[in-house]
Amino acid sequence: MPYLATSELSSVGSPMLWAGTIAGVLALLVLDFVVTRKPHEVTIKEALGWSAFYIALPLAFGGFIWARFGSGEGVDYLTGYVVEKSLSVDNLFVFMLLLAAFAVPTALAQRVLLFGITGALILRGIFIALGAAALQTLDWAFLLFAAILIFTAIKLLRDTIQGHDQEVDISGMRSVRLLRRFMPVTDEYHGTRLTIRQDDGRRALTPLALAVVAVLATDIVFAVDSVPAVFGITEDPYLVFATNAFALLGLRALYFVLHAALARLVHLSYGLAVILGFIGLKLALHWAHGIWPSVPxxxxxxxxxxxxIVLTVVTLTSLRATRNALPAKEDIPADRR
Incomplete structure (x- = not known):
């Protein structure tokens, strides 16, 4: 077979490194659940502090990968992390729309995000295992991943042009409709509780539970394009998992840092479509090279x-396009300046 052998797929992730990384990810998740145990509104200082931690940690880990395994694996990890972090910012925009659609109280937003991150990590683990197995046994797996990414890029570009990404129809979500068929739903939030027992003794879901399920449902869609994208950078399952885990862990804090800025990144989806299409092309060429070595x-x-370059360009053009949307100083109330 002209592709990767099993030993090559496991070149970085030794059993000890896998165990240590998974234990570290679980410890960080537990820490996040402890931090969000008591609902509170996240201040920008708190969000910036956690964001700095969750950026410094993966960069330091990248330094370890570089020093321990060489520059090739270090560049693979860094590139994969940048791709996953970029896609996660787009995910945050969808999360923002979902939280607004469900009218999630600000104090409970980080708990919903944390449930979503935990579900995303589980789904990514499953998709990574399936993807690694496919790359080992199927000659056309690279071509399949390329087709998924190119299709996703085209769909993302089309939806962005048509404005579909600006709307979330909660009543039309299958997961929400299914839950409402089997259990009643309360009209009000009850703190961090997902279910409560009503006066008649029946167990009912809270709106928080619906919001969590909606976020988990979108995680499936995100995993479909996210995992093939990073497999387009590196075929090593360990590096794929590490980049996904580190990109996801910092989303809770990053959401509150970027909440206002996300509305200004109006061209981000265009950039992500270009990146997904580019990685799809990279995978297709990789598949073709295994059959025809002359293919670059x-x-x-x-x-x-x-x-x-793509991320820099779309960020600059987004800020330029929305600069007139910022309120003038004289239009801002004195108590908010």
């Missing part, structure tokens, strides 16, 4: 450069 492949270093 795209090196990871070039991928990193392209991704950084």
């Amino acid at each position: 492949v795209i090196p990871t270093e070039l991928s990193l450069i392209v991704i950084v």
